[in-house]
Amino acid sequence: MDGSDIVLEVKDLVTTVKMGGHEVRLVDRVSFTLRRGRTTAIVGESGSGKTMTALSLLRLLEPPVRVAGGTVRYLGRDLLALTERQMAEVRGARIAMVFQDPLASLNPVLRIGFQIAETLRAHRKMTRAEAERRAVELLRHVGVPDADARAMDYPHHFSGGMRQRVLIASAISCGPEVIIADEPTTALDVTVQAKILHLLDDLRQEAEASLLLITHDLGVVAAMADDVAVMYAGRVIEQADVDTLFHAPRHPYTRALLACAINLEDDRNTALEPIAGAPPDPRRRPSGCPFHPRCPDAIPDCRRIDPPLEAVSAQQSVACIVAQRAMADA
Amino acid sequence: MGHRMAVPLLIRVAIGAALAIIQPTATPQAQAAGTLIWGMPSETDTMDPHATGGWTTYQITYQIFEGLAKEDLTKGDVPTPPLVPGLAASWEISPDGLQYTFKLRPGVTFHDGTPFDAAAVKFNFERFWDKSSPNYYPKAASFVVAYAKWIKGMEVLDPMTVRVILTAPNYEWLRQGLQSYGQPLMVSPAAVKAYGNEGIALHPIGTGPFRFVERQQGVRTVLERNPDYWGRKAQLDRVIFRPLQDPATRVNALSNGEVQMISTPPWDEIQGLVDDGFKLSTNPNVPYINYLYLNMKQDVFKDVRVRRAVNMAIDREGIAREIYRKTGRPEFGLLSPGTDAYDPGFRSYKYDPDAAKKLFAEAGYPNGFKVVFEIPQVGTGELVESWIQRDLKKVGIDVELRKFEWVTYMGRWAGGMGQDIGMNEIGWGMSTPAWINIVARCDTMAPDGQNSGYYCNKEVDALLSQALTTRDPAAAKALYQKANRIIMDDAAYVPIVDDLQPIMLSPKVHGFVNPPEDWFDLSTVSVD
Amino acid sequence: MRGFLLRRLAALVPVLIGVSVVIFLLMHLAPGDVTTTLLGPQATEADRVALRRTLGLDQPVPAQYARWVARIAEGDLGTSVATSRPVAALIVPRFLNTALLAAASLALAMAIGYGAGLLAALRPRSVLDRVLTGVTLLFGSTPPFWLGLVLVLFFALRLRWLPVSGMTDMAGEGGVLDVARHLVLPTVTTALGPAAIITRLVRSSVLEAIGRPHVRVARAKGLGRGALLRRHVILNALPPIMTITGLQLGYLLGGALFSEVVFAWPGLGSLLYDSITARDTPVVQATTLLIALLFVLVNVLVDLVNAALDPRLKES
């Protein structure tokens, strides 16, 4: 995988929040890359900083939360260095985002058609009529029945699933190269989840865009992702292509996560093993490796050394001294 | 089809407009030549002289209407306003005092051009007196009752002569027709026929030195000079009467040149205004005594020693000096100033709290008693009422002040004090000594008169009745003063202070006369 | 929308009836009746009884109320007892004066309130926020009649810029500029109370709207700051703001009494105050009904505006 197909490269991203006088790190030196036409998933428990990472890419943070370091290169340009006006031109046009809670993500007092046309007119020279017509086509394209009439309705006339389709239509309206989807289906019921995920995947392939999928559901990762980054306590603790990760997880946390997931293929009715303890509070993060208090393989060094993310093979990197040492010996 | 937002536009417009207005225009209002603007303490009620009772209203109607006889209010240094011919050039009173023959003034017309003659006089008398006449107006009759109840008959001798026959001799009868509560002034019959009894109040047509222009209720009432007036013509082009209830606003309007004259200025602001160059005008004989009634039906006040003690316990001089300053004078009797019967030297009780305490003890109240003192919202004011409360507290009398809104108070005062009420107060008087009848006779006890404290002394009634029928003013004066002495010996009333009717005038006002009456003749006034 | 309007108007009727009944009873319970003002204290009891009969005051209260409502239905507001003038002729000019003062005060209050509230909300917890909120709160806590007098002392008596009393220059010919000059101080005095209230609400309403998820989504769509603020923040913040503005207008109709007394502004409030003290029942009733009617109509208007702004309201 040479560098030419890299669309988005995030290096040592740090995002902090000002709490009681000192800066607390929510995202701690996160790095990953997005390749053209591929889906990268960021997975982790809630509070691991994955949503914060996504919001940092598009600089959608409000005080007291802010991006404190690192670079986000998109087609060679560092987004963090852009002015607010330049960033506005990127948002929605080049990098679009779909959010988690469809119920609250649409403006309740504006018509659906208008809210999609609004995105088009923000980036394209279009008359209102043209934008509205395009909006209806987009609605039809994302599977909203009777799009012509429904465009004139208001958000509260739509179900959760339908609203997510509207948000997706709005996101893809300007043909973005990158779509960030922050837990797009978590708030939906299971039957609708699959449809939305398929829709996202089809649209991504159609536009040859790359998808950054934020989720805590390993099932979704398995179904959708090409590459995966596992986050814990604000850091990426393991990164690999999806097959390597599922079949040869190196980091104890990743293995624990996989153990929690129901594996239909496996006929043994093994009991699910919950991970003891809970993710650390960002204000009182443990020294050394943040996972060591809950880590079954922890060794004394884990408490001292803060493990960097190191490549252990062409497709896999891990931030765990025990794993790194094991690889070195083998 | 996004929503066009007007909010930011609205903000810009509002701020822009507000700024545009505030640019300074330093000159005070341009002053129309010869216009007097008078800031008054309250709005006046209807301008029908037969059917109104307020002093402030007469301050306007006196300029528009005239009676057969008139009080000359152009003289300030006289004890009582001289009675002079008005629309009657002259009149004769029969020896038995029962017949008044009026020779009417020729060549006088009403403001609407209709002639003034005996027929007009007959129409007016029928309106407020003659129940059998179609022109009879019950409301007028009830207001003009003090004058009309003496009339037995009335006849037109010739187009310019009228005779009135009284039921009994009353040598204050003419003067009683020029007091508050219904004045029998001459209203244009044509106007009454045209606008009706109620409508006349909106179209007051009289014969006076000023004519009615317009009224905006609560804003202003405008009069203009009557060029065809039979007597000395007014100097002012126009007079504007403005109700300004709030005392601070009245003072500020005067300082800012928006009015040239205000009445009832707050006492404590007078010195400040005088220092700023404004003129203070008062009159020592204004018929206006502030006095208290004592409830004779209450056991405690049945004992004359208690009543006398109350009179001794209140420091009248202190109140006049400290609160009224140059606009009030201590009063010791119940004869109204502004009358020839009034004796400024009359004294009754000296301020002597110790003697008062002894008297209370003697009467059986060594450690005092509790008394309820009812007061109106716009009476003498809290300064005087709390002073009286403190003075009585010093001699052991615990006074509870109960304040009522004006109309409610009038009802309770006119209806007579209830059993639980010890004292109430009023500020009143008339430029006729006969006023004392209304407040101190047995047969004018409330609710059939204003004797709100139920004081009754047969000897006083006899003296007052005799005085009314005494033609010779000097003899009548002796009788009134004898009655006054008896009343004050009975100490049924507690006179406090005479209000000298302070008026503040802009230095631009000339020729204003503050007479011994509660209203003024504005025809002598000019404004440069 | 029409159904919505009809329903709201129908709800008015019981309210207005209620108001008219309450004021009718209050005026009848008040001791001292109109005959004392009409006939003066010298009248005998017999005269008073006769007058009460002619005015129909001796009939039972419900009968009097019924007769009064019947006359109102025909549009006859009756004649003022104190000034024997038709009530309508008395009320209409005074109402226009109050309407002018109320409109000017509301405009100023909205200008201050919307401006300060929005600025404060856009920089929460900043120095600007604390200053704006603090100053408007300070003015909101000041007794209006006292504020009026301080303004008079400074702007009128010391700087001689503005007049002290009345609506027009008595001797002058009036005219728009003259009224405008007289309008300034009463408007500022009346407006500062409502301005404080509007500022606080605009601030909290806008802050709440900014925090809503769809605003972040709109930002993610790449919308410019202006469009974002107008269509996604302010539009959602408007309904509660409109409601409170309607309430303040309602207050101004009756509440501007202090300015009317301090500045001798011939409005409805001072007419009401005088006619109650003079027991001029027809005027009191008509004025109260007018103020109450305007107050409820303003609130219906606000509901309509809110329904237009927020479709969910229209359907509820």
Next chain:
Amino acid sequence: MVPPDTAHAGVGEGERSDGVGAPAIPPASGRRWRIAAFARDRAAFAAALFLVLVAGAALLAPLLSPYDPAAADNLLRYAPPGTAGHLLGTDAQGRDMLSRLLWGGRVSLVVGIVPVMVASATGLALGLLAGTAGGWTDQVIMRLLDVVFAFPMVLLAIAIAGVLRPGVWTEVISITVVLIPYVGRLARTATLLVASMPFIEAARAAGATRTALLLRYVTPGVLPPLLVYATTLVGLMIVVGSGLSFLGLGVQPPASDWGAMVSEGRIVLRRAPHATVLPGIVIVAVSLAFSFLGDGLRDALDPRSRRR
């Protein structure tokens, strides 16, 4: 001035807000009164302290005030602050300003607090009833509240003064009657919001009786915004009370309250400014303190709003 922003007590969350700005309902969990949060909010804490001082001074007026408030010394009328023996000077009748402020405080605080408490209790009851009963009861209560709502406050006070007598009770009654609809509406909106929350359905499913539901579940949800609103109202009602004194409808001599002192002194503002400025400042300070206290309470009770 009319009490404000029925909606001010924060605006409801979620989409079900009916646009009239329902009050902020603290999330079902974590509703503990967080004294720590309240204490940290310096302004609210200072306000609370100031109010305790003021209330204490008013209560201890007999001990603290150097003179009898009614004792007048005619030689010392309008003595400016700092005159010997009179720290804050004297008023029109030569009475000691400090003593009158202390004694006046008792009346003014009563005029501020009593109506708000009575109106809050009544308003709460009506609001809860209307909110939970719904249907006809709701409509009748709401229309009754609208009748009082449509009544201009000052008119009601004047009419009541005409029926009773000008005095403190007239002030208290008029202010109470006028406040009930404001509190009633707030309580009803809050009730509707709390009643529609999931934990209520859960409680109902668990077999809670209607009254238990009302008392143990709905009321605790409605109380916080009401308490916040009531606190800010007290300050405003003291200002409104001063307006009634200005119209002569308030407390009667020789007793007095801050409002009466301001309106009496106002007439001679130029000659003796302290007579009206001192009580004016006290009214503004106390009213501000109640507003800050209200804000502090709202933040303490509703942590979500602290973020802003």
